[in-house]
Amino acid sequence: MMETSQIPEEIALSRDRLMLVFTWNRSHGESPARRAILSSETLRLACRCAWCSRDRILACFPPDFPGVAIEKVVPIGNHALHIAFSDGHARGIFPWPYLDQIAAGKTFSEILHDNPSTKIPPAQASDRI
């Protein structure tokens, strides 16, 4: 379930396109504001689109993405962020609660482990992009 506190109030892409800075609850009186800096590589590694999920199952998902940058960041409604990467991968849909967990320092497999019932969604949304 999504809580409004999981929706970042501000998202800023660093000039070198290697970092996204998320700020939560800046103006809701919750102090201090929560801020997380996620590297483009962290986000690329956390992509859970159908293609990346398949590659993980096939054990051919890369362990790192050196130098990968963020090409484009587009909010999808108020539930997720679509991120396109410089390696040509543009299928990543990151729901706010998922970004919240990544920001808390969790890895993809830890998030899956914490939520064993979580199904990896198929690329319904990303297929239309």
Ligand SMILES: [Zn+2]
């Ligand atoms: Zn992906």
